[in-house]
Amino acid sequence: MREKTSIAVLPGDGIGPEVMKEAVLLLQDIEKYDKTVSFEMNEFSWNSEYYLEHGRMMPEDGLEKLRSFDAILFGAMGDARVPDEVTVWEFIMPIRKQFNQYINFRPVKKLSGIHSPLTDSEDVDFVIIRENAEGEYSNSGGRLYDHTSEAMVVQNTIMTEKGIRRAADFAFHYAKDNGESVTSATKSNAVIHSMKFWDEVVEKAADEFPEVEFEKVYVDALAAYFVQRPHTFRVVLASNLFGDILSDLGSALVGGLGISPSGNLNPSGDYPSMFEPVHGSAPDIAGKGMANPIAQIWSTALMLDHLGRKDLHNIIVEAIEKTLAEGYRTKDLGGEHTTGEMGEAIRSNVRKQLEEVKV
Numbered sequence: 481m482r483e484k485t486s487i488a489v490l491p492g493d494g495i496g497p498e499v500m501k502e503a504v505l506l507l508q509d510i511e512k513y514d515k516t517v518s519f520e521m522n523e524f525s526w527n528s529e530y531y532l533e534h535g536r537m538m539p540e541d542g543l544e545k546l547r548s549f550d551a552i553l554f555g556a557m558g559d560a561r562v563p564d565e566v567t568v569w570e571f572i573m574p575i576r577k578q579f580n581q582y583i584n585f586r587p588v589k590k591l592s593g594i595h596s597p598l599t600d601s602e603d604v605d606f607v608i609i610r611e612n613a614e615g616e617y618s619n620s621g622g623r624l625y626d627h628t629s630e631a632m633v634v635q636n637t638i639m640t641e642k643g644i645r646r647a648a649d650f651a652f653h654y655a656k657d658n659g660e661s662v663t664s665a666t667k668s669n670a671v672i673h674s675m676k677f678w679d680e681v682v683e684k685a686a687d688e689f690p691e692v693e694f695e696k697v698y699v700d701a702l703a704a705y706f707v708q709r710p711h712t713f714r715v716v717l718a719s720n721l722f723g724d725i726l727s728d729l730g731s732a733l734v735g736g737l738g739i740s741p742s743g744n745l746n747p748s749g750d751y752p753s754m755f756e757p758v759h760g761s762a763p764d765i766a767g768k769g770m771a772n773p774i775a776q777i778w779s780t781a782l783m784l785d786h787l788g789r790k791d792l793h794n795i796i797v798e799a800i801e802k803t804l805a806e807g808y809r810t811k812d813l814g815g816e817h818t819t820g821e822m823g824e825a826i827r828s829n830v831r832k833q834l835e836e837v838k839v
């Protein structure tokens with residue numbers, strides 16, 4: 481990691497700012513205790529409120545401003561007063577696409593002390609690697625004869641050899657480095673053009689990694705296997721839509737949205753990568769101090785890992801587990817602790833760890 485790491489902080493809407501506060505305090509603690517790191521954090525208040533005032537989700541040069549940062553830490557975006565297509569297609573998607581964040585990386589790990597409503601298995605520990613740039617979310621298509629009895633719609637899935645291949649290569653490299661297997665989610669029995677092509681390209685990548693065990697599984701069966709035998713998966717590779725759906729199932733498998741982190745990665749490092757919780761702005765609990773900050777804090781840990789500090793990532797994840805073992809629970813986990821209490825308890829465990837390491 482560079483001596484001074486620049487981080488663009490985008491808290492967003494709803495519970496975004498509440499959970500982001502806990503993550504920022506954590507980074508400030510880390511730089512106090514670990515003299516090898518220093519963060520320059522710049523906060524941008526681009527959100528739905530900004531849209532209502534300015535008619536756009538970010539300033540015209542917003543992406544240019546973000547470009548110069550080492551990483552982007554994002555909270556959540558969504559507000560009943562702004563259509564979802566606006567927040568998604570004028571904020572999240574432009575960042576993912578402009579910065580070539582073609583991998584969405586989502587750990588599905590059951591932390592000790594968390595009860596899963598879906599499985600008794602203790603060993604749930606895999607990652608979903610989702611193609612994040614094209615596929616079903618290519619935004620290609622249109623309507624004809626709208627509002628008439630002849631109305632018709634076309635929604636195109638665009639998959640390119642390059643796009644599939646780079647996602648597959650990332651998954652196989654990750655599996656190889658971690659001694660793990662790859663499961664590819666497909667539906668080539670019914671979606672016979674795009675998903676067949678997906679299979680062919682993924683199989684070409686698989687051939688180049690003979691040491692990595694590989695299987696392809698139809699996505700409907702895979703959803704059932706997630707629940708029936710989640711311990712058998714290590715790296716799940718999926719297209720944009722399948723990965724999106726499987727990720728929420730993965731979240732539910734390990735204790736809910738309040739916990740699950742994600743990274744939108746530009747593996748080449750040419751552009752900043754963006755780290756965000758899987759959950760959205762949760763307007764039903766916003767402003768009540770009830771939100772679980774774990775997903776945001778864990779996303780911050782993924783960011784530090786991406787920036788070359790796996791040690792700090794591991795310290796944070798261990799601190800989260802320790803905090804849960806101590807009995808801390810926000811409402812979504814069946815307890816009464818506030819966002820701030822959970823955040824502080826995790827930071828306290830991180831500080832203890834950093835003091836022990838004494839850097």
Ligand code: ATP
Binds near residue numbers: 556
């Ligand atoms: P958005 O439109 O921004 O996606 P949403 O309400 O549709 O918002 P989420 O924000 O993901 O979707 O929330 C889904 C459910 O999970 C809500 O009931 C919400 O309260 C709960 N939830 C999400 N994140 C958290 C969290 N960090 N802590 C506690 N509960 C959460």
